[in-house]
Amino acid sequence: MHVAITGASAGIGAALAREFGTSGNVVTLVARRHALLEELANGLGTRTHVVAADLSDTARCTEWIGGAEAALGPIDVLINNAGATMVRRFVDVDLGEAERMLRLDLINPLRLTRAVLPGMIARGSGTIVDVCSIAAFAALLGTTYYASAKAGLAAASEVLRGELRGTGVHVVTVYPGPIRTAMSTQAFDSFEDHWTKRLAVEAAPEKLAEKIRRAVERRRRRVVFPGGYTLVRRIPNATRWLLDHFTPPVRRA
Numbered sequence: 001m002h003v004a005i006t007g008a009s010a011g012i013g014a015a016l017a018r019e020f021g022t023s024g025n026v027v028t029l030v031a032r033r034h035a036l037l038e039e040l041a042n043g044l045g046t047r048t049h050v051v052a053a054d055l056s057d058t059a060r061c062t063e064w065i066g067g068a069e070a071a072l073g074p075i076d077v078l079i080n081n082a083g084a085t086m087v088r089r090f091v092d093v094d095l096g097e098a099e100r101m102l103r104l105d106l107i108n109p110l111r112l113t114r115a116v117l118p119g120m121i122a123r124g125s126g127t128i129v130d131v132c133s134i135a136a137f138a139a140l141l142g143t144t145y146y147a148s149a150k151a152g153l154a155a156a157s158e159v160l161r162g163e164l165r166g167t168g169v170h171v172v173t174v175y176p177g178p179i180r181t182a183m184s185t186q187a188f189d190s191f192e193d194h195w196t197k198r199l200a201v202e203a204a205p206e207k208l209a210e211k212i213r214r215a216v217e218r219r220r221r222r223v224v225f226p227g228g229y230t231l232v233r234r235i236p237n238a239t240r241w242l243l244d245h246f247t248p249p250v251r252r253a
Helices: 011-021 034-042 064-072 095-123 144-163 182-189 195-199 205-218 229-234 236-246
Strands: 002-006 026-031 048-052 077-080 126-131 169-176 222-225
Touching (some): 002 095, 026 034, 095 126, 095 144, 205 222, 229 236
Parallel strands (some): 002 077, 077 126, 126 169
């Protein structure tokens, strides 16, 4: 399969590249940092196509697709993984920065999906993977824009799966909890020191990547990881009460 991974230079994206790249697939790696992508590609032991691109640029976010398909063939699996986080009091948010994040986390993944979907439907096969967040249903205080983006992407992903029933194209919606990445560290550092921070256990990105690969291969509808967050998803009112009362204070700008 030709697997295209956005946000592939680090964290979950790099783990996905290793997981799919060492499982007999060819991979396209898309992110801003070209040197990191090249280093990653050189260690995969499979055919790769590397693209340095700013995926927050709505006008140009799909330009890499033609070159990737010319290099490695039609995209069989698109993994919308690129994203950024923001933990800040709503009144302290810089609107330009927030709207850039909305483009990166929500608007442009939908554009990428829209760009590859007609080809997948015509071939009668393909998979879209949307890496969302448990923030879609259990958002911490201080994540107004981030939660909005991830909830929007998750809703679109779940709806699209139903729309594509019978076409041969599948959609996997991924809801990660805290994952051991630089982005997660940045998010936790945005909160003041508080006893509740010690309750968060960060899971390994490699384990999440393995679960995503299996979900693609077995056509599962969603991945919630760590699995304990499945319960959180099923009790939204209790979850909201707990988060409203026990989220650590956000550091002031």
